[in-house]
Amino acid sequence: MENKIEIANLKVSYGDTQALNGISLNVHPNEILGIIGPAQSGKTTLLKVINRTLEFNQGISVEGTVKLDGVDINSIGDVYGLRRRIGMVLPLPVGLPLTIYDNVAFAPRTAGIRNKAEIDEIVERCLQQAALWDEVKDRLDSLGTKLSGGQQQRLTIARALSHQPEVLCLDEFSIAVDPITTMRIEDVLKTLKNEMTILLVTNLVQQAKRLANRTAFMLNGDLIEIDETDVIFSDNPSNRSTYDYVNGNFG
């Protein structure tokens, strides 16, 4: 099986602080890869390296290679096109200062879609996938920033889906969403897996257990273990600290 993403000896530092210490892992196509680990273990940094949004931080040093479909992402000249291929949902909802409709239509318009009917269809589909359509369908012209925290988070998910990415990076997507809505979005993710590869960073280990085909455990910038989710959550993962973390003995 060809890997969708190949990461080799990835090292990232913020000035003097080492965030990732030479990580290597592969992500298969159409799988959900759960990435778990305590705070400061480098999970978010890993996602930001993959879609090259880490470049906005000052004083970053990145070594190693990240390949998407066998192509080094740093050799891709059209970084904007790369970011459209790799969608990203950030931990806290960031409503762009636009209407709900324009928030979701932002990426398709950026990609050059001008047909109103086509954009309408994308907006409705993405809002439905993000379990938000029923709540906002009558006020699409309202500002996205006026929605509640949970609704804004679902709006960011809808936005990330709007450009139909090949890879979807979800960074703590359910942090501001209630449990019932989380379950609805999780159902959507299980369906979306057929269309795209999903990287799911979560602090909720049970969420990784529910959703992920494989799970990676990170600690202090190191990849401790990556394996089938059933193995990681069994009584016999390869590393003792993995067992301790998923069973709540630390973290």
Added chain:
Amino acid sequence: MNRSNLLYNVIAIVILALVLFMFWNFAASTSYVEGKITSGGVVIDTLSTIYGYLYGMIPICCVLILFSLAVAFYLEEWLSHRSWQYRIIERIIAIFACIPSLVYGLFCAYFIVVKSQQISYLTLTIAVFFIVVPVTIRTTQQVIQKVDLSVREAAYALGAKRMRVIADHVIPNTFPMILTGIFTTISRVLAIAALFIVICGWKITESNSKHSFDIPNNAIVLLSSALLFSVISCLFEKKKSL
């Protein structure tokens, strides 16, 4: 603030500028003195000559403000903050912005009224350059830096290009604060222009004993305008969207 609000703000500002311009012309039409300087080979004939030069400075002032905004956006959006170019430019701007505008005004008055006794666009432009550019760049930079990185990241993560992010997110978010900086700068320029006219008026009356020194009407108009611009800048500061 979305694009339509931005458009409304721009229209409001244009109307405001027209009203101010009309007010200024009306008030300035009551000229103070046409007295010629008769002794000492002074080339400055009348205060109206000075007014002509000052009116001529308005487009230069506008160009300098636009230049400053462009530099500020270039520094914050394109140039790496860790590059040596950024650090040097940043340091130079900081130094010049810290010097009170009064110093530049006195520099201008010294060269025109005392030293060369000739008005030149070059001297005026240099003075206005140092009053306008460093302060406008610095205030604009500070406003741009306040735009949350997460907003940029969210837009870039959707594949938006830099110009799109600036046009759709940075400018709408920073527009009121940028206007505050611009109006504050204009206010300073007007106050310095008033000072300049007062010094010139005093110099003329000193050379010509027929006139007793009085503060020229135009200086009062300029000072009133400066005050008005300060008030407007405060209003925009309250309207800030950050």
